[in-house]
Amino acid sequence: MSDDMPTDGGRMPWFRRADPAPAGPVAVLGGGIGGTAVADALRRAGREAVILEAGPALARDGSGNPSALMKPRLTPDGHPYGRFHAQAWLHALHRYDALPAAVWREGRGVLAAARDAAEVAEQEHLVAALRWPAEEVRRVDAVEALALSGCPTPLGGLWFGRAGCLHPQLLCPALAAGCEVRTGVRVAAFARAGDGWVLRDDGGAPILEAAAVVLAAGAALPELWPAADWPLGKSRGQITFLPASEAGPRRAVSFGGYLTAPFTDEDGRPIHALGATYDRWRHRPDDWRPVRPEDHARNLALLAEHLPDAAARLGAEPIGGRAGLRCTIPDHMPLAGPVHDAAAFRTAFADLHHGRRPQAYPPAPYVPGLFVLGALGSRGFQTAPLAAEVVAAEITGAPCPVDADIAAALHPARFEVRHLKHPPQRRAVEEKKKQKR
8 A cells, every 4th residue: 555545545635636627618638548538537427528639630649559459467466556457457448348349459369478487477476366257367378379369479378358459540539429529729828717727729819618627638748737747758659560461360469569460450451560669758749750660670579589480470571650659657657636736735745754644734735627647658548547537536526436545646746745755855866866857
């Protein structure tokens, strides 16, 4: 359990719940998996959501790959990270399976290939510790792995029977169904106006008056609300397209990278997607878009290293690829909840390092009507639906769908709390390191 939470499951004042947003539309900035999942959760909670997407369509940029691997991140311990990911996996399956079947690419089931004897032991330990039904996850040997996936894996692996690959360009619109969607709309500024917000374009013209705003713009999140000072990063990932082959896998296989089953892309080509690189990105905003031959070579080398028989059976040159930019965060947990007023927060909890009783502190100061769902990294399709439910519960005042220590692990102010719990000398060192980044 997080040391930021009391053992009785109540909330510390720095992680208090937000005041529910007043009646009126909720502006959701971003039309990827985060934004559409929030809009879906709000719609089902009876609130009007308006998605504002700067691009020409939903599911572009970070959510724009033609096939998204949907496989759980499971751990054998009971820490909030592992519990959140397990709950998020089951919730995402429940939500996606309620949508039109076409949101899934053909063929459910994903094999997580073991790469060495140590990983075989880890997989066996995980299955024993989880005690999940065999249809969810089980260990399979090389013979069964080949029969299930069509991919030769000398050491077998974990078989996730309900995992698969999603079709983001169908999934995100399905989640947004029943919500107003405006594409090609760039929000240049938004400010409080009365009990709500006014959002404006580059020329200062009003776009929308909203009761609340949800920041869900993926890699653009740091620029949307820099005052929060979240420790966000950007990661560029490139996938490689290979011509579909009968010798390729019938189901997706992960091995540190991943190789999908064959599917038909937007150009009508039958292909496999092989991915993905994961590189920290510190350059100009649009330099990440061009596809790089050297990154294709890295993807192919990783496949040859861990699944040499599969690589030899495919034996194909790349026929294209795609790059995307993800928003990342050091603890690999999404930001999901109300946005804190950073300056007021630091004043209110300046002496948090003294360890006084929680009752000695005021409730956390938040920016009224401002919420965030971001830092989804490379697992947004797994984590976004449950994290979106957390955000929707804050906006509507509904019960939180996760327990208190998971809510704390997702809370957007958590890094501020950790920083303030350190003595002033250590804080000064941390600030100097931050300025050098």
